[in-house]
Amino acid sequence: MRFGDRDVEVGMARGLKKLLISWAVLVITLVGCPLPFEFTPSNSTAGSGSIGDPANPSITAAPVLVVNEVTSGQRIDSTSTTIVSPRDVTIGFSSDTRGARFFYTIDGSNPVPGQPATRRYPDDGPAVYAGDGAGGTIKSIAIAPSMYPSVVTTRTVTVDYLTVAAPVFSPPPGNYQNDQTITIASSTPGTTIWYRIVDGTGGAPTPIPGDGLAVEYTAPITIAGHATAKSIAAIAVRSEMRDSAVANALYTIGYGEQTQAPVFSLRNGYQGVGTQLSMVTSTDGATIYYTYTDDGSLPSTPVPGGGNTFAYTGPITLTGLDTQHRFVAIAVAPARMDSDPVSATFTTVPRILVTSASDGFQGYTPTTLRIALLAVNSPGQEFGDAFVPAGTTVSVIEFAQSLGNSFTIQLNPHSEPLPVTRSVVISGDPHNPGRVTISGGNATRIFGVTGGDVTIRDVTLEAGRAQAHDGIGGAPDSSGGGGGGGVGGAIYVRGSTTSLTIVNSILRQNSAIGGAGGAGGQVNAGQFFASGSDGGDGIGVGGFPTGGGAGGVATGFDTGSPGGNGGWLGGGGAGASLSSNPRVGGDGGFAGGGGGGGARRSGDNGALGGAGGAFGGAGGRGNSSGTAGGGGGAGLGGAIFVESGALILIDTEFVANTAVGGSGGSSLFGPPHGQPGQGRGGAVFLHTGTTSFSADNVVFTNNAVASGGGPPLPEDVYDSR
Known part of the structure; x- marks a missing residue:
């Protein structure tokens, strides 16, 4: 029993000795005493972490480095490893030995528990490498309870960020015929895009975020306008990732044909209150935009989408008495250049x-x-x-x-x-x-204009006729009166302050015709004296006969009066025929024919005829056998006659208007007969009282003049000033 008790006693002592040794190693390790690294006892092998024979403890399994700890699971098995990552890298540790603790350094020194350069994992956290290209050497050991420390694991790591996907432009860069709205995107989530944009085709500088020149992309970019070229450079960035490559784009805008400009339904100038204004363009699919003021100021050029620009959707009613309405309009169509701006000004009146x-x-x-x-x-x-x-x-x-x-x-x-x-x-x-x-x-x-500023626009005036009266003639023993002057077939203008403007109108087949001179009559036997005939009337501005001179009155064999002078447009009266001292004919007024001279009963030579007025024919001279004929009146201004005032012609056409003088009255027994009147100003005649005349884009076609009985000759405007 004693021997046996001693054996038990000795066995217990040996076991306690081994246990104390194991605890001592662990305590020494934990308190930082140096251990022999790379040490494997000759009677021990690296184990799985199980506690073996106390007399032969195992070595802890070496650490395994793990990227981003548990979330990644990427093991770093190579001595030198490049870690491709979209963000900063953390490195943790694991071991096949359960319960192992880890100690590591990142400065290349061997890990020694308790030393300043040595960190304990997980208590002191993982190793962290922040930034693209960051890295270094990590040395680590693992120590499990009742086991020897592991061998030192040495790994060199380098962080290589993932690169952000380059921006993509939509629509793709290129040439376009209409304005473009550009979007920029990267396929990498969470990125911010920065860009630079410049005019021209030479390329944009590389954007540098935050330099004050690069623009952060937050909304689509609009590139607009014919003949526009824009260069764009863009990058995409994201924290913990490498910036994208620079993406470059060039956009050019070259519209097709230009959109046809809007046309206003109303003409510039005065318009009635309540009149409606329409706008149209001949370009299909175009939209009209306009700006407007009613205070007399000039509107700005329309900018589609601008605050003061309106899209035309229907007729606009002009309101307000004596209000000036001003418009500027453009027409815009896809794949076309915008029209040129057009403007109009209207003043609303009754x-x-x-x-x-x-x-x-x-x-x-x-x-x-x-x-x-x-x-x-x-x-x-x-x-x-x-x-x-x-x-x-x-x-x-x-x-x-x-x-x-x-x-x-x-x-x-x-x-x-x-x-x-x-x-x-x-x-x-x-x-x-x-x-x-x-x-x-x-x-x-058609019109007699005698006052005010008158505008006739956008109408046709045709078949107006100013036909003067013929001189009286043909009576026995009496000389013929002069014909009246015919003026202004369509319009007669009078008044020093009167102004007539004709715009975008047609005046056609109007005529001004002078009156014919009265014919001389036969001298009857036994008739020793006779009164002269009256001159013909012209047609005044109001359309009423005017100006014919009275014939001379015979009161006895050799007593009587000459013919009366014609007034404005009137023909002169014929002189009295007397026995031995006949009287002369009266002169024609403006455009009137002269009256015929009286016959002399007792001799060959009668009295002289009166002079014609401007462009009127002179009266004939009587003789012993017959009385004289009167002169023909003039025809002046087939369409328009201006006695006084101003005439303005704009975008107007004169077609086939005529001015014809009256024929001279015949003397019964041969010359001298009354002379024919002249035709002048087939379209327009300007008297000396005309204050001003202008013609802008006026077309004259087949207008003609003719003297009484003569052939027609081309003539449009006669200016007598």
């Missing part, structure tokens, strides 16, 4: 609407053009629906759409010309001057 194409008054309803002019000439008075407020300085006459797309106002053949005494705009269709035709029916002058 408006009278013509609702009937007839002529006359008819109880003042419906409103004819003659009634409308009566209201214009008499402000403050009502004429049915036609009314112009008292104090109005200018008004507008327009024609109702109910009259149709084409109609003619035919003046009554025995009516006076339409009188205009105050400022007015007579306005037809600016896009169709043939819609409104005013005709004199080859029987009467």
Whole structure:
């Protein structure tokens, strides 16, 4: 028993000795005492972590380095490893030995527990490498309870960030025929894009985030305008990743054909209150944009989407008396250059609407053009629906759409010309001057203008006729009077302050015709004296006969008077025929023919005929066998005659208008006969009282003049100033 007890006692002592040794090693290790690294006892092998025979302890399994600890699972098995990562790298440790603790250094020294350069994992955290290209050498050991420390694991690591995907432009860079909205994106999530954009094709500088020149991309980029070139450079960045490569793009904008500019439905100038303005463009698919003011200021050029720019959607009503409405408009269409801007200015004034194409008054309803002019000439008075407020300085006459797309106002053949005494705009269709035709029916002058600033626009004036009266003639023993002057077939203008403007209109087949001189009569046997015949009247501005001179009166064998001189446009009266001392014929007034001279009963030579007025023919000379004929009157201004005032012609056409002088009256028994009057100014005649004349884009076609009985000759305008 004693021996056995001693054996037990000895065994227990040996076991306790080994246990104490193991604890001592562990304590020494934990308190930082140096251990022999790379040491493997000759009677021990690296184990799996199980506690073996106490007399033969195992070595702890060496550490394994793990990237980003548990989240990645990437093991670093190579001595030198490049870690490709989208962010900073953390490195942790594991071991096949359960319960092992880890000690490591990142300065290349061997890990010694308790030394300043040695860190304990996980207590002191993982090794961290921040930034692209960061890295270094990690040395680590693992120590498990009751086991020898592991061998030292040495690994060299380098961090290589992932590169952000380069930005992509949409639509792709290139040449485009319309404006482009550019988006920029990277396929890498969470990136920020920075860009530089410059004019031209030379490329943009590389953007540097935060340098004050690069722009952070937050919204699409618009590239607009014909002949525009923009270069863009962009990069995408994200923290803990390498910046993307620079993406470059070049966009050029070259529109196709230019969009057709808008056309306003109204002509610049005065418009009636309540008139509607339309805008159209001939380019399909185009949108019209406009700016507008009503305070007299000039609108800015429209900018689609701008604060003061409006898209045209329908007719615009012009309101406000004496208000100036100003517009600037452009037309915009896809794949085309924007149109040039066009502008228009309208001043709204009182408006009278013509609702009937007839002529006359008819109880003042419906409103004819003659009634409308009566209201214009008499402000403050009502004429049915036609009314112009008292104090109005200018008004507008327009024609109702109910009259149709084409109609003619035919003046009554025995009516006076339409009188205009105050400022007015007579306005037809600016896009169709043939819609409104005013005709004199080859029987009467159309307008007599004697006051105000008058505008006639967008109408056709045709078949106006100013036919002067013939001189009286053909009576026995009496000489013939001179013919009157015919002037202004369509329009007669008088007044030093009167101004007539004709815009975008057609004047065709109007005529001014001088009166013929009266023929001489036969001398009857036994008739020793006779009175002369009267001169013919001209047609004054108001359409009434005027100016014919009275024939000379015979009161006895040798007593009597000469023919009277003609007044304005009148022919001279014939002189009295007497026994031995006949009287001379009277001179014609302006454009009138001279009166014939009286016959001498007791000799061969009668009295001289009167001189013709301007362009009128002289009267003939009587003889013992017969009396003399009167001179023919002149025809002046087939379409327009300006006695005084101003005439302005714009975009207007004169077609086949004629000015024809009257024929001279014949002397019964041979020459000298009365002389024919002349025709001058087939389209326009300007008297010396004309204050100004201008013509802009005016076309003259087949206008002609002729002296009485002579062939027609081409002539458009005669300016006598």
